[in-house]
Each structure stands twice: as structure tokens, then as C-alpha cells.
Amino acid sequence: MTFGSGRSLRLGRVAGIPVHVSPTWFLVAAVITIGFEPFVSRYLDDLGNGTYAVSFAFAVLLYGSVFLHEVSHALTALGLGLPVRGITLHFLGGYTEIERDSPTPGRDLVVSAAGPLLSLVLGAGAYVASRPVHGDVTEFLLFELAAANLVVGVFNLLPALPLDGGHMLRAVVWRVTGDENRGTVVAGRAGQVLAVLVLVVPFAASGGTPDVVGVVWAALVAMLLWSGATQALTVGRMRARLPALDPRRLARPAAPVAPDVPLSEALKTARGAGVTSLVVVDSAGRPTGVLNEAAAAAVPQERRPWVTVGQSSRTLTEGLVVGLGVTGDELLRVMRETPASEYLVVDEHGRVYGVLASSDVDAALAAR
Ligand SMILES: [Zn+2]
Known part of the structure; x- marks a missing residue:
């Protein structure tokens, strides 16, 4: 009440x-x-x-x-x-x-x-x-x-x-x-x-x-x-x-990609690597962004060679990076504070672990 x-x-x-x-x-x-x-x-x-x-x-x-x-x-x-x-x-x-x-x-x-x-x-x-x-x-x-x-x-x-x-x-x-x-x-x-x-x-x-x-x-x-x-x-x-809200379980494996790669090529790379998520990295290999899968899917097939990955990505800010130890209640709080469709998951050493899609978290919450 x-x-x-x-x-x-x-x-x-x-x-x-x-x-x-x-x-x-x-x-x-x-x-x-x-x-x-x-x-x-x-x-x-x-x-x-x-x-x-x-x-x-x-x-x-x-x-x-x-x-x-x-x-x-x-x-x-x-x-x-x-x-x-x-x-x-x-x-x-x-x-x-x-x-x-x-x-x-x-x-x-x-x-x-x-x-x-x-x-x-x-x-x-x-x-x-x-x-x-x-x-x-x-x-x-x-x-x-x-x-x-x-x-x-x-x-x-x-x-x-x-x-x-x-x-x-x-x-x-x-x-x-x-x-x-x-x-x-x-x-x-x-x-x-x-x-x-x-x-x-x-x-x-x-x-x-x-x-x-x-x-x-x-x-x-x-x-x-x-x-x-x-x-x-x-x-x-x-x-x-x-307890099921655990990035270790929910994160999708991701492949690294440079920001200036055409979207068509990047998606081909992802398919080749057997993943659906892409993390944008700089020349030193540091993550700088996460591909927005909905934005990428919205780009028509014939336009994809002319759009770069960087244009379909969200630049990483503090709230978009989630540690592996952030689970349950705390994970929901982090996601509420910085709403996004994808989050970068990093391990305790700051290395890329994968990409957490908010749709996967919703599905885990709604599961019967
Ligand atoms: Zn009372």
C-alpha cells in the first residue's frame, strides 16, 4: 500500500x-x-x-x-x-x-x-x-x-x-x-x-x-x-x-572491433566468431564502446557497408561498465541509474568478459 x-x-x-x-x-x-x-x-x-x-x-x-x-x-x-x-x-x-x-x-x-x-x-x-x-x-x-x-x-x-x-x-x-x-x-x-x-x-x-x-x-x-x-x-x-541476476551467467560473449570498421564487415566478423555482441576497442585494445544491437539492426542491409561500428555504438561511460561481482539487487540499481540496452561486463582485472543485454536481465526476472 x-x-x-x-x-x-x-x-x-x-x-x-x-x-x-x-x-x-x-x-x-x-x-x-x-x-x-x-x-x-x-x-x-x-x-x-x-x-x-x-x-x-x-x-x-x-x-x-x-x-x-x-x-x-x-x-x-x-x-x-x-x-x-x-x-x-x-x-x-x-x-x-x-x-x-x-x-x-x-x-x-x-x-x-x-x-x-x-x-x-x-x-x-x-x-x-x-x-x-x-x-x-x-x-x-x-x-x-x-x-x-x-x-x-x-x-x-x-x-x-x-x-x-x-x-x-x-x-x-x-x-x-x-x-x-x-x-x-x-x-x-x-x-x-x-x-x-x-x-x-x-x-x-x-x-x-x-x-x-x-x-x-x-x-x-x-x-x-x-x-x-x-x-x-x-x-x-x-x-x-x-540470485539469477548474475552477469557471469547472463553476459553474452563479445568480439572486439575497431570503431572505423564498416558495420557490414563487423557483423560478419561477429557471425564468424559465433557471437552476437561487439565491443568497440581503441588501437591499444581498450574498450571504448558497446554496439547497440537495436541500432545496428535498424540500419538497412544496403547501408551497412557505409556505416561504421562507431556510429551504431554507445560510448562507454562509468555507468555502462559492470563488474562481474555486481549481482542481484545491486545490478538492478546500477541498471536503473544508467538505463541502456547493453552494458560492458569486465572481470576483476578490468578485462572484457562480455556484454550484458538488458533484455536478458528482463527475461531472467520474468522467468517462471
Ligand atoms: Zn502496522
Whole structure:
């Protein structure tokens, strides 16, 4: 459930962590205020229009609780040495973005549990605080705050991604089986099952005649759960393939060629050497460019004797040279920073190893 920072407003920082708010947050604050007001006026009937103020106060308290829930995740992650990129609050809760470069199931479990735990403690605290107060707005708000936090805490503990309980289930399966991807698959599938169950709830609870608001809310929650779970499964599948992203395996063998050689001749040389990739080298044999295979293929047959290899090549810059040791996540990062169709792969001594085609990397990522 990530929202781009381009569509959210920056609120400020907590412990150095940037906090963003999605615009939908304000919309739902209004919906909660209006939707909750009839409930307020049923319990506090002598307030007149003040019921809207109480209802709005509840929305603010609810959002405050969700915010503290996210802060709990974030501070726990920081305490365990995991950098936190930011907190985003959106219309059905929040999202804490944590960098997990060296994840362990143990740390994932603790960070995930920290949020719901805080919600439950906050709920219990609000309930205890509401006991000595009687018959007024404060008691009402404290009691509702307790109930809301209890719901947030328990709901988030359900063992299904993208909920916190899903992350906890994932960590436990990962720890037990030693297989991170299996954990993601189990918790992700559980998320899809939960999404379907949520759709059924309003029908089951009403004996088959649910009200429209209940159905809309259930559909909204089910949709978010389904997309979150499906996204987690997709990311998990990709992560499982990262070890396959190894230039040593993926690089195509390449033949060296001088820049002023006609394209037709160079392609003949490549065919003779049994390779498809060409590396442009200077008179000292140092690589200076990589043939852009798409550009070369686009040159009509009859023009190829009049076009040089250099004209169909991309000159090497720092980002276009990839070491053999650059694999997985790091390889993807390098390719994102300098997008190209071909990269030169060099060994630890700087010698040409081959050419890495980005289409081969895409294929390795998409492989089933
Ligand atoms: Zn949480």
C-alpha cells in the first residue's frame, strides 16, 4: 500500500523520519466526522450541533492513534538498526517504509509486532482512563478511542499480508523453513483468502441482507487487502529470482572491433566468431564502446557497408561498465541509474568478459 510522495503532503519529521499525508486522509476525516455523528448524537443527545465537533474530535484521535502505531514501527526499526525512509498516512491507516537491505526474520517479526502492540496498549490505556469519568464527552471519546484501538490492533494482527500479522506470519515461516520466499507465499495467499472473507462479512453478519455502507466498506477493505497481498507475492517472486541476476551467467560473449570498421564487415566478423555482441576497442585494445544491437539492426542491409561500428555504438561511460561481482539487487540499481540496452561486463582485472543485454536481465526476472 505505497503511495507516491508526489501525491502526498509533507507534514514534518519525527525522530528525523519524514512524515507524509495522502490527500485522501482529509477526505476520509470528513467522511468519518459525518458518518460517526449520528452515533454521537444517540449517546450525547443534549449537545445540539456540538455532536459534529465530538465526531470530528474522534476522527482526529483515531488518526493520532494510527500515527502512533506507525511511529512505533518506525522507532522499533531504528532501534534495531534498520534505516526508515518515511511514514505515510493514508485513508485506511498508515505505511512505514523501512529499508531492509539485510533483513532477518527475527527483526521483521519484532518491527511488525511493534505497531499492533502499541495499538492494544493505547486501547487498554484509554479504557482504564475512561473508568473514573462519567456521563460526558470525555468518557465517550476515551471509550470510543479504546474500542477503535482495540479494533486496529486486533485487525492488524490477522496473519495475512499486507497486514502486520501477515508480516509476522511471513517471518515465522521464513525462520522455520529458512526460505524467505516460502514465507511470502504463505502470508500472501493468506492475504488473498482474507480479502475474500472480508467481502462475505456484511452478508454473513446481516443474515443475507446487508446495508449498502457495510458492503462498500467491506469491498474497499477487501480491495486494499487483495492488491496488497498480490503485490507482496509479485515482489516475493521477483526477490526469489534475484540470485539469477548474475552477469557471469547472463553476459553474452563479445568480439572486439575497431570503431572505423564498416558495420557490414563487423557483423560478419561477429557471425564468424559465433557471437552476437561487439565491443568497440581503441588501437591499444581498450574498450571504448558497446554496439547497440537495436541500432545496428535498424540500419538497412544496403547501408551497412557505409556505416561504421562507431556510429551504431554507445560510448562507454562509468555507468555502462559492470563488474562481474555486481549481482542481484545491486545490478538492478546500477541498471536503473544508467538505463541502456547493453552494458560492458569486465572481470576483476578490468578485462572484457562480455556484454550484458538488458533484455536478458528482463527475461531472467520474468522467468517462471
Ligand atoms: Zn502496522
